[in-house]
Amino acid sequence: MLKKVIRGCFVALFGFVLAACSAQKEASQVQPGMKIVTSFYPIYSLVKEVSGNKNDVRMIGSRQGIHSYEPSAADIKAIYDADVFIYHSRILESWAGRLEPNLQGSSVKVLEASTNLPLTKVPGLEDMEAGQGIDEASLYDPHTWLDPVLVGQEAVAIGELLAESDPKNADYYRQNAATLEEKAQKLADKYSPIFSKATSKTFVTQHTAFSYTAQRFGLKQLGIAGVSEEEPSPRQLAEIKEFVDTYNVQTIFTEKGASDKLAKALASSTGVDLKVLDPLEADPENNLTYLENLEQVLETLAQELK
Structure with a gap:
């Protein structure tokens, strides 16, 4: 009986050592890279x-x-x-x-x-050059x-x-x-025909991050300047109301994480819908690839303009 126990322990120990050596060999084959x-x-x-x-x-x-x-x-x-x-x-x-x-x-x-x-x-600055106090x-x-x-x-x-x-x-x-x-x-290629058939080509953003998107798909981005994540002043709200009326704006796209004060102030003073259009500057932390996240952004825009 004792011999069987000793033999069993030896086999288990040998198996453990063999596994450890194998693991070390595999680890040595893994390149740390840059x-x-x-x-x-x-x-x-x-x-x-x-x-x-x-x-x-x-x-x-x-x-x-x-x-x-x-x-x-x-x-x-x-x-x-x-x-x-x-x-x-x-x-x-x-x-x-x-x-x-x-x-x-x-x-x-x-x-x-x-x-x-x-x-x-940047739109409006096409004729300006860097230098003399103007930062590139x-x-x-x-x-x-x-x-x-x-x-x-x-x-x-x-x-x-x-x-x-x-x-x-x-x-x-x-x-x-x-x-x-x-x-x-x-x-x-997927979104080019979608945007080309859109009934509206113009969209309004709080953060004018989508100029290249607009250029690629034949759209026009309008921005509301000077609106931060803080509650807008009465003067700012009046200017935004005039902007909304002038351009018949139905939706204003805000950044992800925009404050509730901003959303409520804009909605109550202008009557427009507020929707999030993520400029993808911060990590969405959703385990999607970058292109998958970008597709979500394009789909949000396409649904609004269709």
């Missing part, structure tokens, strides 16, 4: 999809918009500790141009994803991530940046980027 940090949600999502399972991809400032965002000391440390930092545009994330990794003893590569994208000037960042519209075709182009650019940083996996990144670009083009 440590990549990105700026806001669209870039994070695209980098994550193009990178696949090759790298550790993380994002700073995941729960807030990007326009007023300034990186914390912890964010800066995370960037300097990374192998690669990818951001959208110096027009949007001007703070990225102030990073000084060499002075901090960091070898991180700081990469701009939208370098080759055709940025357009105030002239150009950075919201290219709301046009599916430009999303595809930025995915390809990200694929090239990753390929240059990690040549052994270059083909993998480029293939993932090409697949994403194809999906983005299909999304544009």
Whole structure:
């Protein structure tokens, strides 16, 4: 009986050691890859999809918009500790141009994803040039991530940046980027005929983030300037009421997370409907791909204009 017990223990121990050795072997075969940090949600999502399972991809400032965002000391440390930092545009994330990794003893590569994208000037500022007190960042519209075709182009650019940083996996990144670009083009192709048949081509937004969307699909975006998430003043409400009456506005699109005070004030003073049109600056945290989230935005707009 004792021999059987000893034999059973030996077999169990041998099996445990064998499993442990196997696990160590598998762990040794896993490549840690690059440590990549990105700026806001669209870039994070695209980098994550193009990178696949090759790298550790993380994002700073995941729960807030990007326009007023300034990186914390912890964010800066995370960037300097990374192998690669990818951001959208110096027009949007001007703070990225102030990073000084060499002075901090960091070898991180700081990469701009939208370098080759055709940025357009903000409507009304087409004839102005940077300089003499005019900041370039105030002239150009950075919201290219709301046009599916430009999303595809930025995915390809990200694929090239990753390929240059990690040549052994270059083909993998480029293939993932090409697949994403194809999906983005299909999304544009899906909504082009929908918007072309829309009875209305004009929409009104609190946040004028959708100029590239409008350009892509032959629409016109009108913005209500100076309306924040706080309760509008009586003067602002009077101006908005005049705007609504002049353009026969039925719906005003607000940002996700707009305050109840804003919604109630606009609704009671103008009688218009308020609907959310998400500019996708903060992480929706819904486990959808970026293009799936963008499709939801386009569908919301299409339903309003049909």
